[in-house]
Amino acid sequence: MATNNLTYHEVAQIKQTRRREAAQQVGASLAGDNLASLHKIGVNLFGVAIREAQDNENDYNTVAIGHVYNKDSQSILLVACKGIKAKPVGTIVAEAKEYFPTLTEGHTMILQNELSVSGGGSDHLHAEMAIVQALYYKLQVSKSQIPSCGAQIACILKGVCPDCSGWLTRHNIPHTWRREHVASSGWTNPLTGAFFKYSGGDLQYNKLFWNGFQVASKIDTMSAKKTIHPNSAKYA
Numbered sequence: 001m002a003t004n005n006l007t008y009h010e011v012a013q014i015k016q017t018r019r020r021e022a023a024q025q026v027g028a029s030l031a032g033d034n035l036a037s038l039h040k041i042g043v044n045l046f047g048v049a050i051r052e053a054q055d056n057e058n059d060y061n062t063v064a065i066g067h068v069y070n071k072d073s074q075s076i077l078l079v080a081c082k083g084i085k086a087k088p089v090g091t092i093v094a095e096a097k098e099y100f101p102t103l104t105e106g107h108t109m110i111l112q113n114e115l116s117v118s119g120g121g122s123d124h125l126h127a128e129m130a131i132v133q134a135l136y137y138k139l140q141v142s143k144s145q146i147p148s149c150g151a152q153i154a155c156i157l158k159g160v161c162p163d164c165s166g167w168l169t170r171h172n173i174p175h176t177w178r179r180e181h182v183a184s185s186g187w188t189n190p191l192t193g194a195f196f197k198y199s200g201g202d203l204q205y206n207k208l209f210w211n212g213f214q215v216a217s218k219i220d221t222m223s224a225k226k227t228i229h230p231n232s233a234k235y236a
């Protein structure tokens, strides 16, 4: 993309448009049937709480469940709850073991109301993206390894928003069905912490840099985009 003459803000708009254009369901047929299993586990564990939130039109409340295999082909389960209380890890494993027999409590990660690791004020890390962030920063799967570890993400009883779906599609991560409307509260990139939100026809864009290097809210030059990326860890 020719970015030389664009402001940081214009680049953000291009990024958002391209992300949303990429959005599609990357379905289970592409990579086995773990998505259906993940969704069933999610409904059994959280269906009542999610339906209750939906009855109250609380669009914010979301549960997403992700699954990857480690190098020994053992299951790792990531359960991200936003606004909905997670279950004890033993309850989750008991439910999920039927579908993922190698799963243990030690390989189950609960992400309760997880925020972007960049911190900052406008922080709307969607549940699907909390899973991606945990893969990258907690399990230390590199960006290029994320698809090859068999990552799949199910959003429970709710469509994946166009921003998350676009990001997941671009990174070849199968996920459950995509919905049409974007989140009114905004969207945070799970790896860079960049925050996008439309408000009154204007795109608000904050790029929060990592590890306390800088918190930038009003940057208008692409040179500010240069930052040190901390991902030197290896997928172990």
Ligand SMILES: [Zn+2]
Pocket: 126, 127, 128, 160, 161, 162, 163, 164, 165, 183
């Ligand atoms: Zn989303």
